[in-house]
Amino acid sequence: MSSIKVYYSSVSGSREVKQRQEDVIRILDAYKINYELIDISISLKKLQQMRRKVSSPKALPPQIFNDQEYCGDFEMFHKAKENKEILKFLKLE
Secondary structure, eight states: OOOEEEEEOTTOSOHHHHHHHHHHHHHHHHTTOOEEEEETTSOHHHHHHHHHHTTOTTOOSOEEEETTEEEEEHHHHHHHHHTTOHHHHTTOO
8 A cells, every 4th residue: 555645844934835735735635545744844854854855955845755756746746636647646546
């Protein structure tokens, strides 16, 4: 059973980041997809882990994974939603 993980920040100062995180969570809920939220604001280690996993030192949340496999960031998620390819994006097909 695959496990969707969403790296997010519970204390982002950016309205855009908050909005994007809410969009991802709302859509995953709408698709009834189980996911785990990983809050990067609780430790620098989590933030560094997320950035290392996406190979970008400036990556911002939300970042989405299926287990250890990187699915993409918000832009890629949004594009998949527009194309009705959420399950493919999440590597659930």
